[in-house]
Amino acid sequence: MTPDTESEFAAEVRRFLGEHWPVPPFRPVPRAVWEAAADRWFAALCRRGWSVPAWPQAYGGTGWSLEQRFIWEREVALAQAPVMDPVGVGLVGPLVQAHGGAALCERYLDDIRVGRSRWAAGLSGLSVDDAGLCALRSGSSYALRGTLTGISGLGGATHALCLGAMGGGGSGLFAVSMDAAGVRPVDAQTLAFAEVPADLVSPPGAGWDALDLVLGGDQAPVAVTARAQAQLARLKADLAAIADGRGGFLNNHADFKRRLATLEVRLESLQALEGRSLAERSAGQQRVGAWSVKANLLALGSADLELEVGELRIDAAGYYALPEPDPLLTDNEGPIGPGYASPPIEGMLTPLWALEAYRRRLTAQLAD
Amino acid sequence: MDFSFSEEQTLLKESIERFIQNDYGFNERQQTVKSEADFNVGHWRTFAELGWLAVPFAEEDGGFGGGPVESIAMWEQFGRGLLVEPLLATVVLAGGALRLAGTKAQKQAVLTGIINGESQAALAFAEPQGRYNLADLTTAAVRHNGGWRLNGYKGVTLNGPSADWLVVSARSAGAQRDASGVSLFLVPANADGVSRRNYPTVDGFAASEVTLEDVDLDFDALLGEEGGGLPILEQVIDEGILAIGAEAVGCMEVLYKDTVEYCKTRKQFGQPIGKFQVLQHRMVDMFMEYEQAKSLMYMAAMRMAEGYGPEAQKAVSAFKVQVGKSGRFVGQNAVQLHGGMGMTDELNIGHYFKRLTMIDALFGNVDYHLKRFGSL
Numbered sequence: 001m002t003p004d005t006e007s008e009f010a011a012e013v014r015r016f017l018g019e020h021w022p023v024p025p026f027r028p029v030p031r032a033v034w035e036a037a038a039d040r041w042f043a044a045l046c047r048r049g050w051s052v053p054a055w056p057q058a059y060g061g062t063g064w065s066l067e068q069r070f071i072w073e074r075e076v077a078l079a080q081a082p083v084m085d086p087v088g089v090g091l092v093g094p095l096v097q098a099h100g101g102a103a104l105c106e107r108y109l110d111d112i113r114v115g116r117s118r119w120a121a122g123l124s125g126l127s128v129d130d131a132g133l134c135a136l137r138s139g140s141s142y143a144l145r146g147t148l149t150g151i152s153g154l155g156g157a158t159h160a161l162c163l164g165a166m167g168g169g170g171s172g173l174f175a176v177s178m179d180a181a182g183v184r185p186v187d188a189q190t191l192a193f194a195e196v197p198a199d200l201v202s203p204p205g206a207g208w209d210a211l212d213l214v215l216g217g218d219q220a221p222v223a224v225t226a227r228a229q230a231q232l233a234r235l236k237a238d239l240a241a242i243a244d245g246r247g248g249f250l251n252n253h254a255d256f257k258r259r260l261a262t263l264e265v266r267l268e269s270l271q272a273l274e275g276r277s278l279a280e281r282s283a284g285q286q287r288v289g290a291w292s293v294k295a296n297l298l299a300l301g302s303a304d305l306e307l308e309v310g311e312l313r314i315d316a317a318g319y320y321a322l323p324e325p326d327p328l329l330t331d332n333e334g335p336i337g338p339g340y341a342s343p344p345i346e347g348m349l350t351p352l353w354a355l356e357a358y359r360r361r362l363t364a365q366l367a368d
Numbered sequence: 369m370d371f372s373f374s375e376e377q378t379l380l381k382e383s384i385e386r387f388i389q390n391d392y393g394f395n396e397r398q399q400t401v402k403s404e405a406d407f408n409v410g411h412w413r414t415f416a417e418l419g420w421l422a423v424p425f426a427e428e429d430g431g432f433g434g435g436p437v438e439s440i441a442m443w444e445q446f447g448r449g450l451l452v453e454p455l456l457a458t459v460v461l462a463g464g465a466l467r468l469a470g471t472k473a474q475k476q477a478v479l480t481g482i483i484n485g486e487s488q489a490a491l492a493f494a495e496p497q498g499r500y501n502l503a504d505l506t507t508a509a510v511r512h513n514g515g516w517r518l519n520g521y522k523g524v525t526l527n528g529p530s531a532d533w534l535v536v537s538a539r540s541a542g543a544q545r546d547a548s549g550v551s552l553f554l555v556p557a558n559a560d561g562v563s564r565r566n567y568p569t570v571d572g573f574a575a576s577e578v579t580l581e582d583v584d585l586d587f588d589a590l591l592g593e594e595g596g597g598l599p600i601l602e603q604v605i606d607e608g609i610l611a612i613g614a615e616a617v618g619c620m621e622v623l624y625k626d627t628v629e630y631c632k633t634r635k636q637f638g639q640p641i642g643k644f645q646v647l648q649h650r651m652v653d654m655f656m657e658y659e660q661a662k663s664l665m666y667m668a669a670m671r672m673a674e675g676y677g678p679e680a681q682k683a684v685s686a687f688k689v690q691v692g693k694s695g696r697f698v699g700q701n702a703v704q705l706h707g708g709m710g711m712t713d714e715l716n717i718g719h720y721f722k723r724l725t726m727i728d729a730l731f732g733n734v735d736y737h738l739k740r741f742g743s744l
Contacts, residue, residue: 242499243496243497243498243499244499245497245498245499245500245501245504245545246501246504246545247544247545255735307700311696314725314728314729315729315733315734315735317729318499318500318729318733319494319499319523319524319729319730320496320523320524321570321725321726321729322524322569322570322571322573322575322726322729322730323524323567323568323569323570323575324567324568324569324570325570336565336567336577345570345722345725348725349703349718349721352700352703352704352721353703353704355704356704356705
């Protein structure tokens with residue numbers, strides 16, 4: 001892409017966002033308003049054919065170049081627009097395309113693309129020895145038995161992607177319908193399975209590896225630093241609005257200025273790395289379907305940066321770090337306390353979980 | 369320096385230890401957190417029966433006359449169990465203000481109920497614009513009809529939702545951030561003009577935003593000297609820091625030990641991951657941080673026991689700085705070491721991490737207490 005067509009595409013994306021995602025970023029809005037806006041946004045994505053940009057065109061993808069996908073992801077993240085069914089689009093889609101065969105593609109892909117299904121992810125208990133879920137072969141298909149906890153996005157889900165232990169050793173990834181007989185919700189994060197029919201969407205015995213490949217594969221997100229960029233922008237605005245108890249605001253304090261600048265420099269360097277990685281991928285210099293060293297560095301650096309942005313946001317919020325952050329207001333009272341909502345501590349836990357995995361993978365790559 | 373507990377202190381510590389071990393399971397704690405109730409009323413009754421709610425109060429007020437050392441002995445155990453019952457708000461903060469500044473009549477009216485477990489209280493001291501400055505107050509108290517009239521807004525009032533009594537800081541004289549002119553008031557939470565917006569906190573507690581609109585009080589609602597509330601507030605907050613700091617030490621102990629245990633048993637490449645040197649070094653650093661925080665806990669408790677003044681304040685600030693830094697290090701590493709290798713204990717570890725992070729945000733974070741330490 002030439003710089004001209006790049007900025008043209010970016011302008012088109014921004015126009016589309018402005019038209020169909022009118023919710024201002026980082027401002028708490030009533031839950032009902034947000035949910036209605038999200039429904040309209042997803043519908044607009046489907047109408048425009050942009051609901052599954054990274055999928056192959058044969059399955060309804062956009063056929064965008066990597067640069068275009070980068071611009072799209074960045075603008076969506078900066079506008080804080082919701083991503084439609086991240087598990088279905090980002091994980092199940094690529095898995096089914098790679099391992100599911102024509103029948104499973106038929107069964108799942110269209111529903112995901114048009115937003116008819118919504119997927120929960122039960123990928124905890126990542127090591128096989130403590131998997132609470134077992135898959136038993138029954139004829140040409142599988143049946144799941146056991147209990148799986150730590151499932152995310154169960155509320156409102158029509159399907160679940162589950163990691164289970166396989167009879168022949170190793171793990172497998174299974175697609176399960178929530179309507180299937182024998183599925184019983186235990187709590188908001190746990191499902192119990194009693195001989196539930198399921199489709200295998202990974203090579204048998206290699207579920208965890210297949211997942212890892214998808215996370216680092218050619219349909220994986222390209223604009224990795226965008227989330228940190230959006231959070232930093234939010235932090236900067238907050239610092240100018242948070243009183244310091246001495247008659248001024250935090251953005252005039254040397255230590256906050258210094259910490260903010262340090263994080264901005266790190267973002268700059270990560271974005272430069274992101275640019276280099278993107279150029280390599282565009283030129284076909286990176287192995288497709290596997291984590292490249294640069295992709296790994298980028299993931300590690302971004303997770304680390306998000307963690308530190310989260311720390312600084314909590315430091316800045318003072319006592320207002322305490323209220324349980326609810327980005328959506330349940331009533332019409334407005335946000336708790338001053339205009340800035342408390343920083344989501346979950347936003348720190350997620351990168352923390354991931355750091356160790358990135359480090360280990362990178363260690364292995366560098367030792368190779 | 370004598371770092372050992374007396375026989376009585378040891379008994380107190382052990383009774384809490386037993387309770388946490390036998391009666392305060394993590395799953396049950398989580399059920400309390402998720403339920404409509406802000407805490408377990410049955411446990412609260414037990415605390416009253418065991419006398420824990422009476423420990424810091426004077427014997428003539430029905431208490432046991434415990435001091436800073438009793439406080440750390442108790443709170444370290446509370447931290448290990450990650451207690452969500454509002455002991456900090458009711459006993460240490462609001463109860464502390466009454467203990468230090470209350471008249472005989474005020475103590476009788478409120479402390480008796482706190483000690484026997486019937487009353488809940490909260491200290492409404494923070495304001496949105498004030499950050500950690502206890503004197504930055506826009507809530508105003510004026511004399512009115514022989515009593516007081518309060519108007520203003522108090523933020524993040526811990527235990528606000530359950531409180532029967534609010535101890536409110538308000539400006540009765542002077543400019544917005546003057547050290548003098550701060551007064552404390554004992555306000556029935558159901559008084560006309562008091563409204564509360566309640567919400568859960570990320571670490572499992574409950575808090576309120578409190579609006580005061582023409583709240584009329586009797587003259588004897590004044591707690592302590594008119595305009596002399598700031599020193600009381602400072603001491604109460606420092607006692608609060610000692611308590612939550614000790615709680616943090618208890619949290620760190622659990623995280624550190626859990627992580628070591630986890631790394632001993634979790635296998636990778638055919639051997640326990642605890643055999644990897646890089647992880648061993650990380651665990652040594654976690655242990656070091658925990659021990660440093662624990663050492664400053666004893667130091668701060670002893671300085672506080674010697675008498676409240678600049679030396680005690682300095683020791684408390686040093687302790688809070690260390691707790692903030694160590695808590696962050698131990699919490700983050702515990703999450704990382706567990707997280708990267710299978711998320712079996714994620715719920716448990718994550719909740720300790722959240723509490724440690726919020727303890728840093730309470731009563732002044734690392735930056736704030738470094739500055740305070742330097743200026744004392």
